[in-house]
Amino acid sequence: MSTLDTLPGSGCGLLIIDLDGAGSHPAAGRLSPTAAAALDPDQVRGAVLAAESAGFHAATFSDPELPDTAPAERPDAAAAARLDAVQRAAFAGPVTRSLALIPEVDTVYTEPFHISTQLASLDYVSNGRAGWLVAASTSAADAAAVGRETVRGALLAGEAADSIEVGRRLWDSWEDDAVIRDVSTGRYFDVDKLHYIDVETDNYSVKGPSIIPRPLQGQLPVLAPAGLLAPEAVAAGAADALLVSAPASGLLAAELTETRVGLLSGPAPGGNAPALIAELDVVLDARGEAAAERLAVLDGHTPWQSPRALFAGTAAELTELLTEVLAVADGVRLHPAVLDTDLEELSRLVLPELRRRGLLAPNTPDATFRDQLGLARPASRYAAATAAAAPTTAAGTEH
Template structure:
């Protein structure tokens, strides 16, 4: 496992934006001026990620469209999260790109190699938002029985471990391109992952050279992984939710305290990133009026706290949360409308208070999280063996 490092409360934090089609509210496609067909096009995605970068967000996340049991049917036509993140790679320079990828119904070897490719496409700005679906429709799509409970947590932890081993399976200098001898690789610097899990085994090595970051940052919803996996460094960041905005700060503090009790003495835990649904006063309508209009078409059911109010009020709330959390992920109800207010009022307000980390072009996602680039575990083991 890679070692973790978390920013500390009081440091300047990160802002992440979730890009979910026309918006996170299931009725976003019915909002004024909404164009569902356009929301499924490359041009819309290009506009969305470039607007997020121009506004000063540090990262964007891409939820997976899922299957009908899990998501609205009209969203099934989207490309999956990894494809959208890869498309956004060449279009951006400072945004971290974090696709949501399921660990239970996707082959771990494929996850690891596709994410490594994304890290190359984005020049080291890729991350992985881990999910573990309990839905029967997702299981049926790949011919498996649904997974739940402790087994869901174990499979998620296994998939993360496989990914980390495969990313390390090529040493950094494994590609030698030795023209005189006709060798592209030094085969002694490729290693077997040799993972044996409860439901599968993975031999390796990867088919992709080691990613630019060495190890991609892994984001995991708080509560998904067991304490043992967190203690051994499975997650680089945890996404923290609460029923209401007023409870978020105490939930962050409780999560941090729980981590401190389970981590090795002196170990730095994962960063803590707050989850918040957002709908703002905009274009002559109050947030309450906008929400009521959207709720006429569909009910917004979400595990996240929800803020509805003015951009100035949201700025104050985020400022308070950034004193205890390392970052915040915002889920705008209607992407175009709410990002307009976030860009115009909220992010400038937080920067005036010096609460946000800088958005340096070409910085890696690990840089953003304050994580050093780790050596391959297999290279380190070989060096240790040679000197012992």
């Protein structure tokens, strides 16, 4: 297990916030004062700096979804055209120091070669603070856009696992010291330290090395929704963390416990189990208005049909819930209903109390995302294979 793997009762973990436009509720743009500036870089900068200042360990960025009404009818018309997740994460890289940046990238309708190179570049831009939130679209519109049939079930899981495997191999295709910048010979890299991955899976055929040197972290941490990948893929190390949801907030702790027991008794019992991150939608009492009233107004525009557990209540009640959840989880990802409003309450009332109770891992400037998860930096599999295949010198020979 990772060194952050939480035993019941230890209760020290990561807090992640989803910075999805104006908020995670589909009608958030109607009530957010910054929604109209969706393409303004100051909005992205302000959101990530506010999250970092509040003490969050990481932020996720989701890709845009179709608006609930025609753009001309919305006060946040620009939200339908906002920049994609990787672009926003890359912009946030140079303006933050401790916040891990985790864009959501689809594995079904995006080629793994492009995914791996974009994320490797993000790791350099963020100085080793990048991650990959794996998504697998079941949208008929997404399939039609690339001329494919909609993928579901076991085929969806297989494509996602294959995409992750190809991406990981491409990250390993450059050895750590492949870039030599030898001015005297005019060589930028050592060709012997680039490796052809030559992968054949049910879904992809990929040869050759990446076009980007190995990421600063070696391998970016990969987060995936629990249940997306087959148990065999999880046991083989496809994901470094699983996002765990539940039908209701009161069921989250039990769901986390059940998931952990399943991992420890699965295809590779006692192996390297991924960290578990709880998923939670959040609506708080704020600015003199009760959470239930705020939610009713939002749902009056567009009902929130989310697969995640929902919490609506006071900051103190949320703190108690997170205390319970962090006793059995490695972290929690919060989805604020309206980002401006709910992040303010989280920053002012929730995170300070959780830190006072000693429930949160420390925030360390310039730490990599692997550092935050307690993961060692792995060696390139191809460098290790080359070293193992190299002829050994005779015992006692000087060289």
